[in-house]
Amino acid sequence: MMKRIKSVMFALWICLSFILTIASGSFVILYIFIKGFKSVDLEFLLSNPGGIPIGTEGGVFPAIIGSILLMLIAIVFASILAIATAVYIVFYCRSQRLENIADAIIQCMAGVPSIVLGLFGYSVMVVTFNMGRSLLSAGLTLGLMIFPFIQVRVEKAFQEFSRSAINASYSLGVSKVYTIFKLVLPQCRRDIVSSITLAGGFAMGAAAPIMLTGAVIFAPVPKSLSSPVMALPLHLYILANEGISMEKAYATALVLIALLIIINIFAMTLTLWRKEVKR
């Protein structure tokens, strides 16, 4: 009897947790959709913000472009470093100690709060390197934030790659570089691409790292890497925090969420596709 009660309770707990998670997740998306849907139209997507204070009228076009550009800079910067680091740790590093130290540092980086990264970006890139509050400074700061995210996943993909296939390649007298580029990277491509896209979504949604490093209340679509930019999360923050227009804030949130969902679906498709290919 006791056992039965236990198992029923357990099942109930699992079901409730599942329902709660799904429900709260869909609630957030649905709520934002309902609140924001009215204000999102083509004009909102394609025009500059206007009115006084700025944001009460017009759209978010520069913020959409700004967010996409920030994401691109962040993923290019972070993935080059992350893949190279993972290759080094898995294929070149001979010292277990160095490997542990590198892993520990990367774990720490993953744990640094994003506002602290923002402060770091501000003092190093904006002030010390004199790059100003710009697209580049903000993009690189975001890159720092997602670097550990990508590195950990890529390293895992490399670790899981069949050691015996790698040895079979070495035993043909083929160099390490050729093995990595022709055997390992192509086979891990989907893992790498999907972790980069997920990281891109993560970068696009972050407001804290870019507040101090390059995102501003209003700027036109950036003309160069050194121009300041608008970004959706910061725009949303300003609209809501300053009480400028809740209607526009929800619309902005909807656009941001839609972009993130598109990116995530893209990443998921890649991952699923990979599993099918493997079978």
Next chain:
Amino acid sequence: MNVLELKDFRAYYGSKRVINNLNMAIKKNKITAIIGPSGCGKSTLLMSLNTMLEEAEGRTEGQILFNGKDVHSISKEEVRRRIGIVFQKPTPFPFSIYKNLTYAPIYYGVKDKKRLDGIVVEKLKISGLYEEVKDEIHGSALKLSGGQQQRLCIARALTVEPDVLLLDEPCSALDVKNTANIEKMLMNLVQDYTIVIVTHNLSQAKRISDYTAFMLDGELIEYDETHRIFTSPQDNRTKEYIEGIYG
């Protein structure tokens, strides 16, 4: 003629010695079988011969001479190209059959499509796979059966034109028919290559090898022509091992 010669050879994993003062010479264009109980150092010996032991975090002392030259004086890549190895578990790359076989030749600079096609067909024919897979050469190598995968791996090892082919229990995961296929193939290959095979299967050693080496606890106990090892072993331990398995 001796292709490979080991002099005072020792191998270690960390501080643990797994092969102890081994002296041995391997004859050209012959099949040499290495037999012995599990853990006696057979596979370690095989992997040392083409420096693959380094990849398994092992190290060696003493000399290995390849055609009279110390293998450490030749580049690792060159040694591995000229002394191919096939492992116990088939390890096809997750590509098509065709790409498995052109992987190494492309690395060595063969770019001409016709030559690559030629290599693929030739090696598939040598390994007896051609008739079985000729319609699906561009299909995934992972879809082949275990025996076919192993023959593909042997074919792949041959694409770089080695002088010596090392095989580490290549048939241990295969059924009788596939084993017979591989044995037949090895007996044909020995005209052009020197073959060293580690095997648990004494009757296999007896069937295909010209020379047999018996190892025990990291030492070479006896090394002679196969028929002599199996009919009149000099050392008692060899006799016991051979009889133990039979009886």
